[in-house]
Amino acid sequence: MATVSRALNKNGYVSEEARKKVETAIKDLKYYPNEVARSLFQKTSKMIGLLLPDISNPYFPLLMKGIEESARANGYSVILGNVEEGSDLGENYMTLFAQQNVAGVLSAVEGTLSHEHAMPIVMLDRVLEEDDFAVYTNDVKGGKLAAQAVMDRDPGNVLIIAGPKSVPGAIDRLIGILSVLNPTDVKYQIYETNSYTIEEAEETAKNIFMKYKRINSVIASNDLYALAVMKEAQQKGLHIPRDIQVIGYDDIPFSQLVYPGLTTISQPAFKLGYQAADLLVSRIRKNKVEEKRIKLDPKLILRDSLREKTESEEK
Amino acid sequence: MATVSRALNKNGYVSEEARKKVETAIKDLKYYPNEVARSLFQKTSKMIGLLLPDISNPYFPLLMKGIEESARANGYSVILGNVEEGSDLGENYMTLFAQQNVAGVLSAVEGTLSHEHAMPIVMLDRVLEEDDFAVYTNDVKGGKLAAQAVMDRDPGNVLIIAGPKSVPGAIDRLIGILSVLNPTDVKYQIYETNSYTIEEAEETAKNIFMKYKRINSVIASNDLYALAVMKEAQQKGLHIPRDIQVIGYDDIPFSQLVYPGLTTISQPAFKLGYQAADLLVSRIRKNKVEEKRIKLDPKLILRDSLREKTESEEK
């Protein structure tokens, strides 16, 4: 019995003969160890908790896929936790994860506190406190990229649709955008939204066309909003990108399936998930981690929703 | 100790006084029971396994959300398992789930066999054997709905993009479509695809415009393909729906964000997930289940990618 355990875990002394016996017995009996019993004794498990603010957000599938692949490659499984934005379910889930002896937690939820239950946490694209581990995209740069792309293309009147300021990433993007626009004499306006839901995106698209008369460029807080604006514009008979150009953020898979193709800033969702899970596993294994923070660079994905680049930007 | 356990689980005799003491102690010590220890003894747990063929499919987020909500409402958490279509990871995951003492499994993967490990399984939108529990949509009806919508609107030459015949649902849809088209003298052609990936969707869209000259209506196997066709058509200068009308399948959230809005058949993904989790929990609790199979009806979602309805359909 102890010998079997030693054979399975390859620690301690086991004779070649005994190991063989164990191996054949395992095959014969189709034995597989009970992870629950293991977990009880070890006070940890082969599972990591995943806390997401709203799974139905189209940005998440790729993220999850990255997480799942990396976790599986390292021998871990993922417990799913979906939290409505704003609810305090996050706490409940953290307790639940603790009750399940999870080895660590990946979280994209604001209020996740790591101190109550002592589990390693890696934040996904949201950073709360200075000493947290996190994998995230450089949103300031993303904002700059988007703004610059617009600036290079005869911007006219610019409308910035900014995400909820409760979301740190949204703030950074805005900072990036403004850092490019402010030094110029481009006219811009900012419209702030409260969520990333499709419903609000549609509503916003309608509103902005009523509220602002002459808009020539839209920098949207994400692809959902960009898509909604494009649809509304086309419905109003405006030509994209001639009359109004729009740029999104995220590069969700659909952005390439609309007409005209949406130019956007690509967030490496899969990679982010993959690296976050890797980082978490390193922490769990107490490997020395090179960096507590991994910053990934967003990328401009040029499609057809922006006008042609203007050669000179002189006044 | 035993009394504490009885107080927590509300079975056996516990004096009012003792119960109070336990309650305050729990609060004072911030005690929460270890689910792993529970699970070890009970040989089951508060977790269900979820097996999906490809999380990045846009149809799944809503499905997962439904599952997660229902599971949570019943006190269960979800372990995620992502399986590449065609790989034999499904088996591995089933073993892994068994090792974790999961209470049951929800699966949307073909080869999931329920016999090796005795856990209740509920199939999601795929049915393998006659005696399985399953929640699925009536795809024959969905096919009929789509075909009828097209027939009502001056079909012209119809192109049917059919999903992989390895997917039972795809077959049913085709059956439904043909059951409507065959009795008429409408001209149609069938183009069969191999997957539900975006890449193949784009490729297919390009191919069909090369291969078939005059197509007036497209019945796509899902929204991805429909969107890809719409984009390609618009790129070629065709007007939707005047020159070519298209109908999708799934009603993924983006279908309402494109221009023109995609008319499609709505699969109640959220509801399906929710009910599947409910059914599974019932099985787990050994409640008497009214029906082993729950068939949900798809619905026609009219938007703007089909032409106006023709009044009379006389020849």
Added chain:
DNA sequence: GAAACGTGTGTAACCGATTACACATATAAT
């Protein structure tokens, strides 16, 4: 030849809950 060491195996304690069972007390029935 005795002590030290390396190798291999088995026994028993442990992880944190649940629950069968024994036991104590109070109340009801005979």
Added chain:
DNA sequence: ATTATATGTGTAATCGGTTACACACGTTTC
């Protein structure tokens, strides 16, 4: 008064693994 019944609590076994420890044996080392 005696026996049954209801109520409450504590002890110990159990779930299925891991591992500290004791022990046995063979080989070096001095």
